[in-house]
Amino acid sequence: MVAFLSFVVIVLLFAVLVLIARANELSLVLKTGKMDFTGQSRVNGYLLLGFLIVMFAGSAYSFKELVPVMVPKAASEHGVKTDQLFNITMLIIGVVFFLTQVALFYFAYRYNESRGHESYFYPHNNTLEVVWTVIPAVVLTGLIAMGMYEWMKIFNVEARDKNMMVVEVTGKQFNWIIRYPGKDGKLGDRIIDATHISPTNELGINWEDAKSHDDFMADKIYLVKNKPVLMKLGAQDVLHSFYLPHFRVKMDCVPGIPTEFYFTPTMTTKEMQDYLSTEPWWQTVNPETGEQRWKTFKYELACAELCGKSHYGMQKEVVVVSQAEYDAWVSQQAAAYESVKPKTTDEPKAEVTGTTETKVQAMLTNK
Numbered sequence: 001m002v003a004f005l006s007f008v009v010i011v012l013l014f015a016v017l018v019l020i021a022r023a024n025e026l027s028l029v030l031k032t033g034k035m036d037f038t039g040q041s042r043v044n045g046y047l048l049l050g051f052l053i054v055m056f057a058g059s060a061y062s063f064k065e066l067v068p069v070m071v072p073k074a075a076s077e078h079g080v081k082t083d084q085l086f087n088i089t090m091l092i093i094g095v096v097f098f099l100t101q102v103a104l105f106y107f108a109y110r111y112n113e114s115r116g117h118e119s120y121f122y123p124h125n126n127t128l129e130v131v132w133t134v135i136p137a138v139v140l141t142g143l144i145a146m147g148m149y150e151w152m153k154i155f156n157v158e159a160r161d162k163n164m165m166v167v168e169v170t171g172k173q174f175n176w177i178i179r180y181p182g183k184d185g186k187l188g189d190r191i192i193d194a195t196h197i198s199p200t201n202e203l204g205i206n207w208e209d210a211k212s213h214d215d216f217m218a219d220k221i222y223l224v225k226n227k228p229v230l231m232k233l234g235a236q237d238v239l240h241s242f243y244l245p246h247f248r249v250k251m252d253c254v255p256g257i258p259t260e261f262y263f264t265p266t267m268t269t270k271e272m273q274d275y276l277s278t279e280p281w282w283q284t285v286n287p288e289t290g291e292q293r294w295k296t297f298k299y300e301l302a303c304a305e306l307c308g309k310s311h312y313g314m315q316k317e318v319v320v321v322s323q324a325e326y327d328a329w330v331s332q333q334a335a336a337y338e339s340v341k342p343k344t345t346d347e348p349k350a351e352v353t354g355t356t357e358t359k360v361q362a363m364l365t366n367k
């Protein structure tokens with residue numbers, strides 16, 4: 001309500017200003033007897049020039065303040081390439097933006113009415129039309145072609161390393177369920193129905209499938225430096241988005257439609273911390289922890305889809321380590337099957353005697 005009333009007040013104030021300006025104009029016409037706005041035109045010219053300067057000074061200031069706070073350099077193989085593409089695109093459109101805005105506002109100032117210029121009627125020029133259509137078309141096609149080329153490389157299924165790791169991540173309101181395939185490297189099947197999904201088996205893992213017996217659940221995503229990983233993604237309820245900003249990985253998690261993302265981390269968490277310890281902003285002290293920021297740096301998995309009221313809480317830590325450290329971590333993980341498998345007893349089953357009918361009866365009740 002307060003926001004709405006503030007909005008109404010701003011609109012009404014603006015309307016009052018417009019009416020005052022209009023009344024001023026009319027009184028001027030009445031006083032001088034002619035339509036002469038060269039004075040206002042001069043003021044407008046200076047205001048536009050001022051706006052140009054303030055706009056670029058503001059942009060430069062926000063670049064200076066915010067670029068050091070942005071995510072650091074990419075920690076994945078393809079991330080370096082996508083960053084290059086991003087920088088090339090920003091450079092090209094940045095130069096064009098600068099030139100066109102300078103021309104727009106400077107011309108509005110330089111040729112305002114008060115300078116007594118007669119405007120020159122110049123309706124059409126074929127050469128100009130061709131030049132400013134063809135050049136942007138060629139440049140944009142080039143940018144798109146470069147983007148497509150990198151995209152095809154990132155999603156080239158044939159080029160995947162056969163020894164890649166596999167990790168399954170499922171989004172739900174409001175958490176991530178992380179499952180590793182265990183020693184066999186294969187995830188057990190899941191059956192999505194009412195009998196398989198339960199509070200103790202959120203994913204509907206089919207325990208009859210032997211592949212599931214060594215699968216384990218994790219609270220953090222552990223990855224190995226320079227080892228390719230295939231993230232198998234899904235969602236339990238609504239759209240989520242699997243976002244690893246430091247690795248330049250982002251992929252939607254869609255209920256009912258499996259998606260995946262294949263990439264190779266190139267820096268361990270420790271190496272990224274060491275790199276950040278040389279960056280000025282990361283050397284500043286975080287008031288929340290009382291420590292230099294780089295010391296508490298962690299790779300992060302975040303949800304990048306507004307999926308509900310606790311969307312912001314969908315975070316997990318990603319840890320990149322060496323193969324040896326990873327093996328040590330895996331050896332500490334307990335297979336999820338251990339907690340659900342039926343208890344085996346060493347007692348021999350009672351000998352069943354009698355008719356076939358009673359034998360079957362006994363077997364059924366024994367089971």
Ligand SMILES: [Cu+2]
Nearest residue numbers: 240303307314
């Ligand atoms: Cu989400």
